[in-house]
Amino acid sequence: MKDFQNVNTLHQAATSTKDWFELCMNTLRNGVAGEKKKNINARFPFHFGYDDFKALFGQSANIIFARRREQHNFVIDENNEAVIAQIYLYMTMDEKFCGDLQKGIMLVGKYGSGKTLIMQAMAELHNAIINTMQIQRPLLKFLKSSDLLEDLKDKHIKNYARLPLVIDEFGREPKADYGIWQPQKPDY
Numbered sequence: 001m002k003d004f005q006n007v008n009t010l011h012q013a014a015t016s017t018k019d020w021f022e023l024c025m026n027t028l029r030n031g032v033a034g035e036k037k038k039n040i041n042a043r044f045p046f047h048f049g050y051d052d053f054k055a056l057f058g059q060s061a062n063i064i065f066a067r068r069r070e071q072h073n074f075v076i077d078e079n080n081e082a083v084i085a086q087i088y089l090y091m092t093m094d095e096k097f098c099g100d101l102q103k104g105i106m107l108v109g110k111y112g113s114g115k116t117l118i119m120q121a122m123a124e125l126h127n128a129i130i131n132t133m134q135i136q137r138p139l140l141k142f143l144k145s146s147d148l149l150e151d152l153k154d155k156h157i158k159n160y161a162r163l164p165l166v167i168d169e170f171g172r173e174p175k176a177d178y179g180i181w182q183p184q185k186p187d188y
Contacts, residue, residue, distance in 0.1 A: 046091035061121035
């Protein structure tokens with residue numbers, strides 16, 4: 001142990017294996033805490049109450065309707081409020097969210113049920129807040145999965161690795177052949 005201490009530049013007070021272990025463990029724990037803090041700070045914490053959120057969300061959805069040249073207004077009702085409430089919990093990073101706050105949201109439903117509109121409205125609302133309040137965070141990018149697949153053919157995946165994305169029609173992109181991997185038989 002003495003030879004190890006002479007060449008090592010770590011804390012001199014650690015003289016036993018247990019001391020070295022504790023010193024290393026504390027360093028790693030601090031590293032984990034630092035990484036978790038970075039993850040929390042990477043997302044914009046949404047600070048509006050639920051009623052304000054619903055009003056903002058409705059206006060965001062109305063922007064999407066206007067872009068589509070549709071003449072009606074978005075209505076939050078019994079068909080979509082449960083999903084919108086979960087999006088609110090996700091955006092406020094509330095532990096009541098029924099998924100994993102460190103991961104994304106995946107909406108699954110029948111064709112025409114409003115999944116795309118809801119996620120476009122969420123992106124519109126997020127980006128409006130970022131722009132209005134001049135917050136130094138990336139904008140939420142909305143992409144169809146087929147467009148993302150085409151982009152990835154020309155660009156490196158690192159361009160998308162840390163961006164907040166909404167991927168629409170995930171799993172409906174054309175299937176591509178990336179080759180077939182076959183495990184090698186071990187030589188015995």
